[in-house]
Amino acid sequence: MKKNIKNKLNNLKASDNYRVRRAKDSGNSHIFRFKGNDYLSFASNDYLSLANDVRIVESAKKALDIHGYSVSSSALISGYSRSHMLLEEELSNFLGQEKTLLYSTGYQANLGVIKSLASRGSFIFADQLNHASLIDGSILSRANFKRYEHKDVKELESLLNKCPDSREKLIISDSLFSMDGDFAELKELEQSLKKYEAKLLIDEAHSLGVFGYQGRGLVFEYLLNKNENIFLTGTFGKSLGTFGAFFSGNSDIVDYVMQKSRGYIYSTSLPIHTIEATRASLKIIEEEDWRRDKLFSLIRYFKNCIKKSNLTVLESDSHIQALLIGSSADAIFFSDELMKRGIYLPAIRPPTVEEGKSRLRISLTVDHEEKDIDYLINILDMISQNLVQ
Ligand SMILES: Cc1ncc(COP(=O)(O)O)c(C=O)c1O
Structure with a gap:
């Protein structure tokens, strides 16, 4: 057994897919402070540069003083507070949904929601580039799991066509794909949904806070919140700059997930100070359009500069811009060379992306400058x- 694991580790190292962590001293958004040096970072999901916002930090501190650190229980026993309830209500209003359930992480939310809504005999149809948590939830559910080519709604419909009418059908997609930075065809997915009487789960992890009116996300932007067969998950660990996650949808579906979701029922509820931090962040996101304006202007600037350079990135109109490199070894080479020049941008390699599609995933944030x-x-x-020569 021990030798087997050693061999596996050696194989990972030999394929340049062995992962290491760098323990930062501090830093979010555009800064990564490591071993006493500040690096210019393009590797954070703190897109709106809110993780260090004093208003958010103060809200958390105040709640810590009153409530202590932990809620010491799952939500259904004694870990559900008035703060949890208020954030759920505020999020429902913000997203234009009837009801919301808070989860500790987005990973847990996706596993819990999918496992509650699909089971043996159901069919799940998923975009090939969905996030790992959506894939893992689909496998865990034991439903028939069909993946369609990235954004290929025609292939999705041909798969839906082959599915017996009597079976429950759940389509799952990110709204903004985390490693490519492009958008799902949400309007087309809505059409497929209607035609085949399916349900649709959208993960808004990377779009929330940035896209849609006041950052309400793409489900809201396309008025999909009006469709009771469409629901969403999201995380607070990205543009909101805090921690935690949620599931939102019509009252019945959220109620049902609360009854069934093991990841919700059997896990300690979020601490109150993280909830209060998220409530403060949500207010800022709603009120401060200038953050989105600045980010969109940086996206435009980046795209213009790239056009004038010898580099090509994947087609993207978002704050996630992917420079495809190819082999893991080359991606590591780029990342190491950048680090020598004060830029922090780790290589994204398999299994996060397909073999041969290693890349540098460039995240733009509000605190970046041109x-x-x-x-x-x-x-x-x-x-x-230099690499080509
Ligand atoms: C699309 C997507 N969904 C879900 C998650 C998981 O969210 P969390 O970090 O809160 O577990 C992530 C985070 O990487 C993500 O990119």
Whole structure:
């Protein structure tokens, strides 16, 4: 057994897919402080640069003083507070949904929701590039699991066509794909849903806070919140700059998931200070359009600069821009060279992305400036030219 694991570790190292962690001193958004040095980071999901916002931190501190650290129980026993209830209500209003259930993490939410809504005999149809938690939830549910080519609604419909009418059908997709930065065809998915009497679960992890009116996400933007067969999950660990996650939808479906979801029922509820931090963040997100305006302007600037460089990124209109490198070894080379020049941007490798599609996933955040983008692109251009020579 021990030898077997050693062999597996050695194989990972040999394939350049062995992962290491770098223990940062501090930093979110555009800064990664490591061993006493500040690196310019393009590797954070703190898209709106809120993780260090004093208003959010103060809300958490205040709640810590009153409530202590833990709620010491799952929500259904004694871990559900007035703060939890208020955040659920506020999120429901924000998203235009009837009801919301808080989860500790987005990973847990996706596992819990999918396992509650699909079982042996049901059919799940999933985009090939869905997040790992959506894939794992689908496998765990034991439903018939069908994956369609990325954004290929025609293939989705041909799979739906082959599915017996009597079976429950659940379509699952990210709204903004985390490693490519492109959007799902939500309007087309809604059409398929109607045609085949299916339900649709959308993961808004990367779009919430950034897209849609006041950052309400893409389900809201496309008025899909009006459809009772469409529901969503999301996390607070990205643009909200806090921690935790949720499931939102019509009253009955959320109520049902609460009754059934083992990840909800058998897990300690979120601490009250993280809830109060998220409530403060939600208010800021609603009120401060300038953050989205700045981020959209940086996205436009980045795309313009890339066009003028020798680099090509995957087609994306979002704050996630992916520079496809190819082999894991080359992606690590790029990342190491960037680090030598003060930029933190780790290589994204299999199994997060397909073999041969290792990349640098560039995350833009509100605290970046145009000069940061200039510097990144200049250095990337230089490294890529040296690699070719
Ligand atoms: C699309 C997507 N869904 C869910 C998650 C999981 O969220 P959390 O970090 O809260 O577990 C992530 C995080 O990486 C994600 O990218």
